[in-house]
Amino acid sequence: MTREEVLQKVIPVISDKLGIDEDQVVGDAHFINDLGADSLGLVDITMALEEEFGLEIPDEDAGKLETVNSMIDYIIKAA
Amino acid sequence: MNVRRVAITGLGMVSPAGLSVDENFQNLLQGKSYVDTITHFDPTDFKVKIAAEILNFDPTKYMPKPETDRMDRFAQLAVAAGTEAFQNANIEFTPEQEERFAVIVGTGIGGNQTFIDTCKVLDQQGPSRISPYFIPKLIGNMGAALLAIRYGAKGYTSDVVTACASGTNAIGDAFKRIHYGLEDFALAGGSEAPVTPISIGGFSVMRALSKRNDEPKKASRPFDKDRDGFVVGEGAGIMFLEEWEHAIQRGAHIYAEIVGYGATCDAYHITKPSPDARQQTRCMQLAIQEAGISSQTVTYINAHGTSTLANDVTETMAIKNLFGEQAYNIHIHSTKSMIGHTLGAAGGVEAIVAVKTLSTGKIHPTINLETPDPMCDLNYTPNTMVEDDIEYGLSNSFGFGGHNFSLLFKRGPA
Numbered sequence: 017m018t019r020e021e022v023l024q025k026v027i028p029v030i031s032d033k034l035g036i037d038e039d040q041v042v043g044d045a046h047f048i049n050d051l052g053a054d055s056l057g058l059v060d061i062t063m064a065l066e067e068e069f070g071l072e073i074p075d076e077d078a079g080k081l082e083t084v085n086s087m088i089d090y091i092i093k094a095a
Numbered sequence: 096m097n098v099r100r101v102a103i104t105g106l107g108m109v110s111p112a113g114l115s116v117d118e119n120f121q122n123l124l125q126g127k128s129y130v131d132t133i134t135h136f137d138p139t140d141f142k143v144k145i146a147a148e149i150l151n152f153d154p155t156k157y158m159p160k161p162e163t164d165r166m167d168r169f170a171q172l173a174v175a176a177g178t179e180a181f182q183n184a185n186i187e188f189t190p191e192q193e194e195r196f197a198v199i200v201g202t203g204i205g206g207n208q209t210f211i212d213t214c215k216v217l218d219q220q221g222p223s224r225i226s227p228y229f230i231p232k233l234i235g236n237m238g239a240a241l242l243a244i245r246y247g248a249k250g251y252t253s254d255v256v257t258a259c260a261s262g263t264n265a266i267g268d269a270f271k272r273i274h275y276g277l278e279d280f281a282l283a284g285g286s287e288a289p290v291t292p293i294s295i296g297g298f299s300v301m302r303a304l305s306k307r308n309d310e311p312k313k314a315s316r317p318f319d320k321d322r323d324g325f326v327v328g329e330g331a332g333i334m335f336l337e338e339w340e341h342a343i344q345r346g347a348h349i350y351a352e353i354v355g356y357g358a359t360c361d362a363y364h365i366t367k368p369s370p371d372a373r374q375q376t377r378c379m380q381l382a383i384q385e386a387g388i389s390s391q392t393v394t395y396i397n398a399h400g401t402s403t404l405a406n407d408v409t410e411t412m413a414i415k416n417l418f419g420e421q422a423y424n425i426h427i428h429s430t431k432s433m434i435g436h437t438l439g440a441a442g443g444v445e446a447i448v449a450v451k452t453l454s455t456g457k458i459h460p461t462i463n464l465e466t467p468d469p470m471c472d473l474n475y476t477p478n479t480m481v482e483d484d485i486e487y488g489l490s491n492s493f494g495f496g497g498h499n500f501s502l503l504f505k506r507g508p509a
Contacts (some may be wrong), residue, residue, distance in 0.1 A: 049175070056227040063224070063226070064225070
C-alpha cells in the first residue's frame with residue numbers, strides 16, 4: 017500500500033473519531049497536542065485503524081504512535 | 096445548626112412526552128398515553144412488547160457527535176435535562192462558587208445498552224476489542240460527572256442508586272446538603288434509558304410489567320382495577336437548587352421551595368412493598384414534620400402510582416394512614432399513567448411535574464382510570480386535568496429494596 021493510499025483511509029477514521037474536519041488531519045499533527053484527542057480517544061483510534069487495516073498493534077508500540085505520520089509509517093510497515 | 100431554605104430555580108426534563116419542561120407539561124395536561132410497541136429493539140420474542148420511548152431525541156443538539164459515542168443513552172438524557180435546568184436557572188459562577196456547587200444524578204441501572212453491546216463484542220470478537228469507552232459509558236455516576244465537567248461543579252458530585260426511587264433520593268440529598276450549608280447550589284435529579292432487551296426481559300420475568308401488548312395506550316393504568324403491571328419508560332428530570340437568599344438576591348425566578356424530605360426503608364423484602372405501608376406512611380410524615388406544617392395543608396400528591404397491583408394499594412393505604420379523612424380531599428395523580436415508569440429518572444421527572452403543578456395550579460390527569468380498584472378509592476384526578484390552588488404538595492418514590500422517599504414542595508412566591 018502506498019503512503020497516499022494509507023493516508024486516504026486513515027483521515028476519515030481520525031476525523032470521525034475526534035469530530036474534526038478532515039483537512040485538520042495532516043501528517044505532522046500530534047493526536048493529543050494538535051487534534052484534541054485524550055488517552056482514551058487515542059486507544060479508540062488505534063483500535064479502529066487495526067480493524068480498518070486488519071492488523072494488531074501491540075500496546076507497547078501503540079504508546080509510541082503519537083502523530084499521524086508515525087501511525088501511517090507503522091501501518092505501512094505492518095500491513 | 097443554622098439551616099437554610101432551598102429554592103428551585105431551574106428545571107429540565109426529557110421524556111416520551113417532550114424534550115423540554117414546557118413541552119412535557121403541556122402534553123401531560125392533554126392526558127394521552129405515550130406507550131407504544133417497542134422500536135429500540137425487536138421485541139418479537141418478548142412477552143412484553145411495549146414501552147414509553149423517546150422517539151425524537153437527538154443528542155447532537157447537546158454535544159458534538161463524537162461525544163455521543165462516548166456516552167450511554169442514560170447519560171445523554173442526563174446531559175440534556177441538566178443543560179435545560181442549568182440554562183433555565185440563568186446563573187454564572189465565580190471560581191469560589193463552583194466549589195459550592197453539587198451535582199447528584201441518580202440512575203437505577205446505568206449504561207444498560209452499553210453493557211449488552213459490549214457482552215456481544217466480548218463473545219464474538221474477544222476481550223481486546225472492548226471499547227476504551229466501555230467503562231465510562233457503563234458506570235452510573237457518569238450523568239453527574241458529565242454535568243459537573245460541563246458546568247464546572249466542584250462540590251459534592253455523586254450518583255445515588257435506589258432503584259425506582261433514585262431521582263427523589265438524589266433531589267432530597269441535594270436539598271439536605273444546601274439546607275445544612277455544605278453547598279449553595281446543586282443540579283439534582285435522575286436519568287434512565289431502560290428500554291433494552293435485558294431490562295424489559297428482566298422486569299418481565301418478575302411479572303412486574305403490563306402485558307397489554309395489543310392496547311399499549313391502555314397498558315399503564317394506575318389505581319384501575321384492571322391494571323396488570325407497570326410500563327417501562329425512559330427519560331431524565333433534573334432541577335437546579337439554590338440557597339434561598341442567594342436566589343432572592345439575584346432576582347431568580349423561584350418555582351418552588353423544598354420544605355421537607357422523608358426517607359425510610361421497609362426492611363421487608365427485595366421487591367415487594369410491606370403490606371402494612373407503615374414506612375411509606377412515616378416517609379411522608381417525616382417530610383411534613385420537617386416543614387413544620389399541619390398535614391391538613393397538603394392538598395396534592397404526585398404519587399409513585401406505578402400501575403402494579405401491590406404499589407397502588409399500598410400507597411393508597413399509606414396516604415389514608417397519614418391523612419385520615421383529609422386523604423379524600425387531596426389531588427393525587429400518576430405521571431406514569433402517560434409516560435410509563437422511568438425508573439431511576441421517575442423521581443426527577445415527577446418532582447418537576449409536582450413543581451409545575453404547584454406553580455400553575457394545573458393538575459394533569461391519571462389516565463386509563465376507568466374502573467377504580469375498590470382498594471384504591473381516593474381522588475386520583477381520573478382522565479381529565481383539573482385546576483386548583485395548591486400551596487403544599489408531595490412527590491413520592493418507592494424503590495425495589497424497600498427504599499421510600501418523599502419530597503415536600505411549597506409553591507414559590509408569586
